[in-house]
Amino acid sequence: MDNQSIELITRMVLESIQKQEASSENGYVVPVGVSARHIHLTQEHVEALFGEGYQLTKKKGLMGGQFASNETVTIVGLKLRAIENVRILGPVRSKSQVEISATDALRLGVKAPIRESGNIAGSAAIAVVGPKGAIYLNEGCIVAKRHIHMAPQDAMAAGVHDGDIVSVKADNERGTTFNNVQIRVDDSFTLEMHIDTDEANAAKIATGDTVRIIK
Structure with a gap:
């Protein structure tokens, strides 16, 4: 392995660690899709x-x-x-x-x-x-069941695994916290939390808004 490859891998690992630290402090941000x-x-x-x-x-x-x-x-x-x-x-x-x-x-x-x-x-x-x-x-x-789709790199950055159950908070005027949110990880997934229309209306959330994983 050449020096350039080692440098690239090192940078990717450091970025992942930084994202995990930010996630644990502030909550990992996830866009919402209303289903x-x-x-x-x-x-x-x-x-x-x-x-x-x-x-x-x-x-x-x-x-x-x-x-x-x-x-x-x-x-x-x-x-x-x-x-x-x-x-x-x-x-x-x-x-x-x-x-x-x-x-x-x-x-x-x-x-x-x-x-x-x-x-x-x-x-x-x-x-x-x-x-x-x-x-x-x-x-x-x-x-x-409410859930979050993630690619493996998103799951690594958020510090979660496929099948984990987390809590998620919407920082809007309703300030809603969703419990029992299932993590689903696959290479084909794009980062997005899916909730139904009842949940979205109650929390005053629209597609494209963001929430935070607070575990």
């Missing part, structure tokens, strides 16, 4: 709702290779109360999942548990209606 209700679907369910062979079309790219599609559906609760224009996120998944807010759950008349994305076992049932058909999910409707 509206949405749905993930299997290819089988896409075709059931939109027609045989149908493929989702991309409207906007999201982190981790995901995208907001142009397609929307209507979700229907057990009391036949419905919410229209629920955005589908792609690409297709191995299991279909509906993510709503607690207010949406009350409106639909469903008992959606607070869960990490992908953990749908025993969650609420819901019906989904598309232009060419409808499906009934025996489980899959959840209120997403």
Whole structure:
């Protein structure tokens, strides 16, 4: 290894240490993304709702290779109360999942548990209606657990690890502290905390605002 490489590695390590020290003193700053209700679907369910062979079309790219599609559906609760224009996120998944807010759950008349994305076992049932058909999910409707997406270098700088649970503070006029925030680390992630519309409205936070990890 040459001197230039050693110098570069040394500088990166020092910068990481400085960031960790700043993090422990002032809290690591994280931008917020407010997540509206949405749905993930299997290819089988896409075709059931939109027609045989149908493929989702991309409207906007999201982190981790995901995208907001142009397609929307209507979700229907057990009391036949419905919410229209629920955005589908792609690409297709191995299991279909509906993510709503607690207010949406009350409106639909469903008992959606607070869960990490992908953990749908025993969650609420819901019906989904598309232009060419409808499906009934025996489980899959959840209120997403608040979380922070991080790349490994962000996690190192913040002094946290994948799966950690932290507290986060919003320094605005509401001064809200969010507890039980899960850290999710992956190379494909961009630094961002995701909260739903209920949490954002209560704390008077909008997409692009920042919060601090206070642990």
